[in-house]
Each structure stands twice: as C-alpha cells, then as structure tokens.
Amino acid sequence: MRFIIFFILFILLESCATSKVNRGDYLNYARNDLHSLKAGNPANAELDSLFDTANELAKMYDRCNSISLSDVIDSTCTRFFEISLPEFEKKYSKISGEIRIGNMQLSQTIQNRLDQISECANALKIFFVPIEQIVRTDAEIKDIIPLNSKGTKFSVNYQLEVSYDKEFLQWAKKNADAWNDKCSDIVYDKQEKKYIPFFLDKVSQINKEMKEKGSNISILHWRDYGYERAVTDETLRFEVKHRTNWWFTFPSVSYILNGKNIEDFDIVRFAKSETLNSRFLVIRPSNYGKIEVVHFSDKRNNKAVFSGDYPKNGLKGRWKWDY
Numbered sequence: 001m002r003f004i005i006f007f008i009l010f011i012l013l014e015s016c017a018t019s020k021v022n023r024g025d026y027l028n029y030a031r032n033d034l035h036s037l038k039a040g041n042p043a044n045a046e047l048d049s050l051f052d053t054a055n056e057l058a059k060m061y062d063r064c065n066s067i068s069l070s071d072v073i074d075s076t077c078t079r080f081f082e083i084s085l086p087e088f089e090k091k092y093s094k095i096s097g098e099i100r101i102g103n104m105q106l107s108q109t110i111q112n113r114l115d116q117i118s119e120c121a122n123a124l125k126i127f128f129v130p131i132e133q134i135v136r137t138d139a140e141i142k143d144i145i146p147l148n149s150k151g152t153k154f155s156v157n158y159q160l161e162v163s164y165d166k167e168f169l170q171w172a173k174k175n176a177d178a179w180n181d182k183c184s185d186i187v188y189d190k191q192e193k194k195y196i197p198f199f200l201d202k203v204s205q206i207n208k209e210m211k212e213k214g215s216n217i218s219i220l221h222w223r224d225y226g227y228e229r230a231v232t233d234e235t236l237r238f239e240v241k242h243r244t245n246w247w248f249t250f251p252s253v254s255y256i257l258n259g260k261n262i263e264d265f266d267i268v269r270f271a272k273s274e275t276l277n278s279r280f281l282v283i284r285p286s287n288y289g290k291i292e293v294v295h296f297s298d299k300r301n302n303k304a305v306f307s308g309d310y311p312k313n314g315l316k317g318r319w320k321w322d323y
Helices: 002-017 023-040 045-064 075-102 113-127 166-187 197-212
Strands: 135-146 153-164 217-225 231-240 252-257 260-266 279-283 291-293 297-307 317-322
Touching (some): 023 045, 075 166, 135 252, 135 317, 153 166, 153 252, 166 279, 166 291, 197 217, 260 297
Antiparallel strands (some): 153 297, 279 291
C-alpha cells in the first residue's frame, strides 16, 4: 500500500515539475528541418519561400510569446497566433512531408537495406504535426442573459465543439497509403510476420527525438495475440499524447471566456478491448493492407455565470492548450 501511495505521489510530482514546452520549439525544429531539406532540394521555390517565412515568424514569436494569455495583446500578435502561425505549420507539414514521401524512390536509389529501413522510419515524421493542426475547436455564444438590473451579473449560454479535423485525417490517410505502398515490404518481415527489430528501434529513436522537439505525437507499436500467443495483428498507432507526461495523462484543451475557464476537453478515445488512448491513425503492414483513421468528436452546450460590469468591447474567448 505504501508503495502504491509513493508511486502516485511520484507521478503527480513529475507532472507538476516538468517544464512547459511552447510552440517556439516546434517552430525552431521546422526552421532547421527546412534548412536541411533545402540542401537536398536546391531548386524548390516552395521550400525557399517557406524557409523565409519561418525566419520572419521566429522574430514575431519572440515578441508575442512574452505576453501572457491573460493580458490584452495587440492585433498584430492576435493575428500571428490565430492565423499566421497555424497557416505556416499546416503548410510546413504538407510541403515537407510530401517532399519526403515523393523523394523515396527506394528500389532504384537506395541499395543498402539498413538505409532503406532508416529512410522509411524517418518518413514517418510527416505525421508529427502540432496538436492544433489535428484537433478542430469551435466556440459559439448562443445567448447572453442579464441576471440583475445593473447588468453586473449575467449568464452566457454557449456551445463548444472539439473534434479531429476531417481535412487533416484525409491528408493523413493519403500519405499513410503512400508510405505503406513504398515501405511495408521493407520494414515488415513476412516470413516472421512482424516488423523488423531495427525498424522498431528507429521508430523508438524518432519518438524520443520528436518529443524533445516539443511534439505531442508518439508512435505506438501494437501487437494483438490469439491462441498460443500467436500474433494476429500488428500495427503502428499514431497517438496524441500529453507533452509533459505521455503515459499517465492525456492532452486537453480549455476554453477561456473573459479570463474565466468555463470548459475542459480531454482528447481521448474509449475502446472496449483496449486501454484509454488517443490515436488518430493506424498503419498495418502490406499483408493486411489497411490504413485506419480515427474520428473523435465532443460537443457541449452549457452556461456560465459572470459577475462584474459587462465589458465594453464584448466577451472575448480563446482556446488554451494544456501542455
């Protein structure tokens, strides 16, 4: 019993003590990655333009990130966080990922099997995108009701919705199909009916590398067993994880209205035969030939009560990711 209590306390302390990783880490990673891609694709105008944009956004991020969420930020920083940075992240994921997949002429250009496996493992980085790109969040204020004659107490009826972005899931499936076609026969041992150990080691290294770069994504190697402990299904599962403590907590997003936290969402999925998880993509080897995308959605209607003078500029809401 003492061990269990100590273990729980240890987990709580670890979660509290781990430092927050901000989106600047991902932006810096993207800049370095684009620099490397430019070296191998010197005549690509899209890469050149994207790299220049990344350098400009890095300067803006340094200024805007120093402003607290609770402060009133200027319109330039508001546009940066709500439009410019998400647009860049989405464009970076699309262009860099599809260049990697497109450059994988493995059967003609890479003869060494170890290099082939490494190339296929590295190509999986295409799916390590910011959580804000995977999850769609929408908020709508339905009605505002005064609760006293002075207007200093009022309730707000609202609707909030969080879901996996359908456009992203379509993009993920298209590129997972391309990866599966080119790489399954390279990284999967059909005779032994399992992924090659060297490939799984590379996947483990990628998980560690990308977590250090601030990613919320991890790849889980999963095996299902039948009678006599024989493997009946083997998959790579891409999951959204909490950055600071992947194995005991799950990512969440909170909606804050005029400084008041009114709703929290955990980005998770339940399944009868599995532990709680938050996967969005499943890749099976070529002998199964199946790519699965997972749809997640949570919609809530509720109300919140506010005290104090109604703000002259109206109610201001924002989503805050729990990193």
